[in-house]
Amino acid sequence: MKKLNIIYLAILTMLVSACGKDFLDAKVTNKVSADALYGDEEGILAYLASIYQQLPIEDFNYKPRADFGFNTYAAGSHGGEYFHVATPDAVASRGFHIMYGKGGAQAPYWVEAYRLIRDINLLEEAIPSIKASVLSNARKQSLIGEAAFCRAYTYFALAKRYGGVPILTKTQDFSGNIEDLKLTRATEKETYDFILAQCDTAAKYLIPAEERRATKAAAWALKSRVALYAASITKYPVNNGSSEAYRQKLVDGMPSTAVANDYYTKCIEASLQIINPNADIGPTGHGLYMPNPASPAEAAANYQGLFENAQRARVEAIFIKGYTLPGVGTGHNWDLLMCTPQVSNGYNDGGTVNPTLDLIDLYETYTSNGASVPINTRNDNSLLYASPTANSQTQYRHFNDPQDIFAGKDARMFATIITPSSIWKNTKIISQAGLVRPNGTFIYRQDGSAIKDGTTYYSYGASSPTSYSGFNINSRYSLTGFFVKKYVVENNNPLPVSGSCTQDFIEMRYAEVLLNFAEAVIESGYTANNAQALATKAVNIIRKRAGHTYEIPSVTLEQVLRERRVEFGMENSYTLWDLIRRRQYHVIYNSFKHKVLCPVLDLTTTPVSYFFVRDISNKVSGTMTWGSGGDIRDYYLAIPGTGANGLIPNN
Template sequence: MKLKITILLALTVLLNCSCSDFLDLEPKNKVTADRLFSDPKGVQAYMANLYYQLPIEDFTFDQDKGFNYNYNGAQNFGINPSVYTDEAVSSEYWMFIGWDINMYQWWNGGYKLNRDVNVLEAAIPTLDITDVEKKSLIGECAFIKAYNYFALVRRYGGVPLVKELQEYEGDVEILKVPRSTEKESWDYVLELFDKAIENLPQSWSDNQRRATVWAAYAYKSRAALHAASIAKYWNEYPFSGEAVDKGYVGGMTADDANRYYEACIKASEALMNDSPYSLHKPNPANPEEAARNYQEIFEDPSTAPEEVIFAKGYAQPGAERGHSTDFWNNPNQTANGASYPGRTNPTLDLADLYENYDNPGHSAPIVTTEDGDLSDVSGYNPARKYLHFDNPMDIFKGKDARLFGTLIVPSSQWKNTTIIIQGGMIKPDGSYVTETEDSYTMPNGKKYYTFGASVRSEYSGFENHPNMTRTGFLRKKFLNEKSDVAPRFFESTTSYIDIRYAEILLNYAEAVVESNYSANGAQTRAAEAINALRKRAGHTKDIPLTLDNVLRERRVELAFENRRHWDLMRRREYQKEFNGRERLALMPVIDLRGEKPQYIFVRKLISRDGMKFFEPKAYYVWIPGTETTGITQNPLY
């Protein structure tokens, strides 16, 4: 092959292996394909680079700047996809989905990765390796292409399908591939996953983090569910124009939806019936144990190999090999010297979803007043009778264990520290102070403060400072509680779980209930699937299989795993959920009027957040370069 392959020399560091023998050429940043692929280490390095390019929305993903993003060491400034949904807000920034046409872009990166895979695919027949090794390489290439095209299609709808390596021979027009329809594009994604399933091994030696047949089934489950939802709900927001007329966006039928739902069901069943995967610690002794078990999955995914199907690891702290999740998201009190903690603030909207154990199958919004009215979110009202608590933790008694495995709530313990989150004070004379620094000294000499402590380092909420939560909650999932992470960028090494067995059960249940599929006892199995998740969370009573139950379970089980954005997209619910919506906070307030100080809670709008409107054009991302490629642009751009 005369083709030149550009290889980043930094890859040798990234891979932590010696590749100097095949990269020791002039110029230093290029190597011929013949030379590269003639050495097993060259193939290994090339494949590792393909995995590195996978569009995984992990800790280093930036919605505006892309994947594996690093800007002057800051990575994504603590912004993650949850802040564009009802799961969380950023303590510092106020942007929302659709504000920038560059958000969620992957066109150029996607077609670069596709070409890189096509290069290796074209070379496989010539490689001096065994047929078994060639088969595995074919499977890995199909897997990476499928993952990549899944990322493209869910962003752009129908896309050009460049299935083989293209060579430039003087006429650029021959290289132009038109858009396929959205239906054809989804079919191609599933076809690629099928090819991966046919060729990938069930496991790799030495537990290498490479795609397996089970990973291919898992992502086929996810992709097929996404395709089915688009086919069923695409017209919930009726687009018009050339892209619609030609089927590049939407245009699918109920039959298409059911076909995709069945593909999701079959892929999920393959994992449920035959794979080595299962739920991590599915039978806790009590809710406290359930919360610890759930937390440890994300704190150290290596402790849950039976559940984690595909994860992205980080080599070691520093040198841009790690990530900065702990740096950005620890509470202010446990920042360990980090300059920018507390950036992800979970909403009351999310906390309200979690059930109480004594009323299974129903969300239990957090009640703060004697009348139980949840509608008044205007702030403290002295005319209302608030419930009083000796300890802020008391308001969360009886809540689903996943709440405590996902969120840091006021006065909970984190790193052997009581996390103080408080935003107001009612003085003995009834005067009310909120989100403003103040203090009051009681007759016994004890002093109380608006924010719960006298100095900033001793509290974690509601002061007008980006290190403080402005919702009453902080994110726990994926943070490291057991050890202090150095207060620098790139010091976290917690693996990012991209897909796990719990999602497969949820995909299966949703596909079954949406399509009313009943073969092979699917309705019963789907109910068992969601109740298995609930049992793992400490529930003892089963709930029936309904769409509402499945979707609620999905939200609480997968919170902060970057699924909510895509669930709103595929089900076409964004414009319904965010049409002037204002997200909510839960603010603890110390009340000094009684015989002893107690806490009340105020349900309120999040300060400095404002109304949020989803721009429906964001259902399909803007396609760059249409002026020169002649590709039809997506609607509303």
């Protein structure tokens, strides 16, 4: 077990000042022995499974505040921790807000990353010694590819948080002099070039298809993602000024049009290994799931089904994190945490993530010809954000059914989000924010009731808290009127016990690669091989899968970026990292406030009707501000424990 401890010493040189003697006492007890790894296929697969399990995938069990360097700022208590609420697209029902890059009780992804890199390096070093009777040469080569893929994936998680980082591809031999193990940081460009080279190695050696493991397509998809990220931070530098890390090009160290275009080209070339905008299926056998729906309703059902069961959508799912065994550590709680109060069966921690009006407004309609259509609530068509006043109900558009205001919206919205008065698990989900009494006065965003013609009506839509789902100040009710539907299994009823949800998480899919390609083409002006027309096709076939018949004639960058947000809405942290890589986070979160849509029952009309109020979330107090008052340096996190190693300048 000597080598298992060697890499710990390398990390120790950076972390001893922060971790103290306890770090010296750490022992490796959770890995198989070298003999088992070399001599038995089951041992190899167990070790490999451990590596996959440790990959920094931001899935159902990912907690931003606890895992990879996020922080929570709350109005009230700190509750659950979910990546969605680090973006404009959602707010947490508990009233907290997660920010990227802030100081305080940050959970850095550093020691864990280099532990995983150690495990990957040990696997790769063991491969030549594995006997042919245990693994064939073809399987050994595939292992080399998997090691390269996992290494690239882990280093990318480091690079997008810290910039240039120390690169280790082999375990170190400890000669007794701790100084020999001290590490230096590669430049930011060297780090990204290394990651892309690892993707190439993975693509070279990986076999075409493997259940829930890296494949050639996964390697190309990762390269597409990494190259686009590198291109974006190169094209949109934040200029971190005079720090030593900046001077050494460890952060913000690639501002060059030529370098940006080189990365965009790498993204394009990697994407074309997978996609074919002129056909339903690309070169690796992947394509969009159910790409030709007959109607928007069918498109919504197909899109919902893609996430309920990724195994039925293997054509689109390029890389999956699997959950097959219910139980703590092997399952997850997504269905429970996203459930509405009306279908919670007594579970009190549901409704955690509430999509905002900011996201709802982005979805187009089937007659808007590729443009967003904000929800129109008022007779004057203004997008006013304000609480209603006495006798102001005549200023609003009225509806007999709250669902009518969403008529004609993109099918993906209905497959991603539970809207007020929609049917979910055979239950009409009531999210009502108030009512207008017959005399024209309001009960708004508070509990109350009024009588009309002998019938009692309630401001939250029902008398019992278990019979409605929105706007109550308690934590499990929606603050925005909306709940998350994506990835929740509709027929999973009654709800499973804690830790027993087993739907798989799709980490990479065909639609992402299409949109990576389109963005890279437009951003770089790439024209070879009719690329501009292909970029437009790539976006249009995604829209076609959503039920749209109108084809955008020449797609713009704005349309590509909007398409990313609606295609990946509530899916994982796409929006977060898109805002970070394009250096838009500090712009979006400059005094940002989440928008909500409040349905109100109007008792002054006969029959009673509904109208909607565009308003601001009233539970997350104050405004949201990026970093330390908008400090652009917060695009990079601080590296922990660098005091023991004078060779590593901090960010």
